[in-house]
Amino acid sequence: MPDTPHVIGVSGSLRDESGTRIAVQHALDAAAGAGATVAHIDLREWDLPLFDPDASAADSGDGPELAARVREADAMVLGTPVYHGTIASPLKTALDYCSIEDVEGTTVGILAVAGGGFPTPTLQHLRASVLELKGWPLPQDVAIPDSWAAFEDGTIADGDIIERVEELGASVVACAGIADQREEAEQSELATGD
Template sequence: MHDTPHVIGISGSLRDDSGTRIAVQCALNAATGADATTEHIDLREWDLPLFDPDAGAAESGDGPELAACVREADAIVLGTPVYHGTIASPLKTALDYCSIDDVEGTTIGILAVAGGGFPTPTLQHLRAAVLELKGWPLPQGVAIPDSWAAFEDGSIADGDIAERVEELGSNVVAYAGVADRREETEQSELATGD
């Protein structure tokens, strides 16, 4: 882990006027306020062809660079819009470029933005993907339903939702490196016989 936690946010929306991107940036602003360095990965700016495990580096676009950014992060905020009840394909493709070695032990905050009702299934799908990569998802994700009413003029209009997103950003900093601390505690207990 870095001396100052480094948090990246990945927005899984390609829309120009994306509520997901606004929410991820809000979480990153809170992480900066909690003394972390941050980087917002806007997938519109990355060349990420559909993942093909047989493709060579020349055919993988920016996939290896994205995986390196993920590997260097102490914590991550993943945000996805809800498409057909699940994770948006840009975020899924980005995650497909990451291996367990890139994600294992990393603290991850998740959020989902839905045009309609509460996006619980999407949060569960995103949490399952994080767990498969052996990441450490925070217990509480953030669900943002009715996105048409949740955002206004480039910010989160609902104060309660904004507070939950900010808390997510602060929590990824507070729990950054939690897997390393757990491992250190277990090793210490083994050494002392506790």
């Protein structure tokens, strides 16, 4: 693990009163409490046109800068609202700007906020995207169903959800750089013949 890991959070909601943004920030606060430096990437503030692999850098808005921020992070918290059972398009577009080189080996905490029931498909879709980018998603995700009851006055209202979100934030710090440590251990075993 880096001495002071850097953790970014990406909120995939553009709503002003976003429960996703609240939850991601809460996870980042827990990560900071665990010793990390943190930065919240609020996609409302980024110019991210729909990804076009043929577009020039000049036509890609803030896409190259976003990819650079992801590349520099030791760990990430990705949060998405659930739209039609899957990842919200702002977060999907943000991930489209990232390459394997930007994400590979990065520890990733995943959370999804649903207006209705448990967001299992959305969590699976986001995990699959992280794995395709060779990221290292934490084994536990955070699901926040029934968001209408989970948030109140700009905060998380449910103590159990608070605990899970804080655990996610602390876990991304504890596991930052774990993919590199595993690779080093495997190389050491090969070198020693164990």
